[in-house]
Amino acid sequence: MHRINNLKQYPMKFNSLTIVILALGLIGFTQANAQNKKPDPQKMFNSIDTNKDGSISLEEFKAKKRKQEVKPEVLEKRYAHMDADNNGSVTLEEFKAGLAKGKGMKDKKKKEK
Helix, strand or coil: CHHHHHHHHCHHHHHHHHHHHHHHHHHHHHHHHHHHCCCCHHHHHHHHCCCCCCCEEHHHHHHHHHHHCCCHHHHHHHHHHHCCCCCCEECHHHHHHHHHHHHHHHHHHHHHC
16 A cells, blocks of 8 residues: 555656656567568559559669669569560569569578578
C-alpha cells in the first residue's frame, strides 16, 4: 500500500516513464516491421518503365540499374532471364516472375553457405 501512495505522489514521473517505455517499444516494432517489408513489384516496375508504355525495355532497365553500379553484362543477363517470351520487352507479369526467381536464387545461395 505504501508503494502505491508513493506512486501517487509522483504521477508525472510515472506517466513520463510509461510514455518513454511505450515510445521505445513502438520504435523497435516499427524498425523491425520496416525490415520485413517487401518492396512493391508494381512500384518498382513503374519506376523503371520511364516511358510508361507498360513494359520495360533493356535500355530502361539498364538506365535505372546503372545507378547501382552493376556491370552492363550482368544487367543484360538479368534482363534476359526476365524476358520469358524473348520479345525484347519485360511485362509486369514477367517482372514479377523474375523477382520471384531472383528471390529463390538468393534463398538457395543462403542455404548453400
